[in-house]
Amino acid sequence: GDSVTQMEGPVTLSEEAFLTINCTYTATGYPSLFWYVQYPGEGLQLLLKATKADDKGSNKGFEATYRKETTSFHLEKGSVQVSDSAVYFCALGNQAGTALIFGKGTTLSVSS
């Protein structure tokens, strides 16, 4: 079945460092891909999405490119801030169904 694999955390960075969180997927057909963010004590917020191969999603300085050839959707940010500290979830949505399939989440901790 469909699945999402994220890099294990936690990821600990200093402010202004470069961030990469790896995400790969297995899916039939042509899924849409998402990154959600969960700040402490809050719900899941859609960070960015891409609906077809080679699309780049971007928001708040974060970017991810839908790479069909490597089945990946890695999240990047050029310069992280303390306020980016959160749990980041990669997810896919397959046209065949209605469910989002989530990865296990990666905790990011940014220190000043």
Add this chain to the structure above:
Amino acid sequence: EPEVTQTPSHQVTQMGQEVILRCVPISNHLYFYWYRQILGQKVEFLVSFYNNEISEKSEIFDDQFSVERPDGSNFTLKIRSTKLEDSAMYFCASSERQVNYGYTFGSGTRLTVV
């Protein structure tokens, strides 16, 4: 910005009791969902709901669970006889269109079964 509202934020219940978790989706959204997240684990799909019926459900969503949209604004998840392993954060979500466009999630209800 429109929000999905969930109540209560935290509920404690005794094992074997029935609980109802409530959600108010975004008003023009047509698709509704429940997910759960056991502490420290992944977010898991429970059920999707469209046009007043269940569209899809996971293996987790057994006969102990039910969903309802009783009045055109609320969307509820009922757990008939809670078990300790039902302790989790339950998230409601809604979307205007199908999954490819992403959802809006609520802030969740933390259910603790004792």
